[in-house]
Amino acid sequence: MSSRIEIQEAIEQLPQGELLAIADWIDKKVHAERHGSLPQAWLNSARGAAKPGVSTAEIMSLTRGE
DSSP: OOSHHHHHHHHHTSOHHHHHHHHHHHHHHHHHHHHOSOHHHHHHHHTTOOOTTOOHHHHHHHHTTO
């Protein structure tokens, strides 16, 4: 599939559940492009940072996006 028409035709063939999943993905993608990265993406990158040997200053720099 390389054209918008081919993609649209393939999407129209999908079962309702898969169609809704794609619609949700597109909505999130468009929202992220219009409003910056989603908070969940930031949380995912910060998760697990507080491991042994990591200083508070290093963790705080993550929260500030440094």
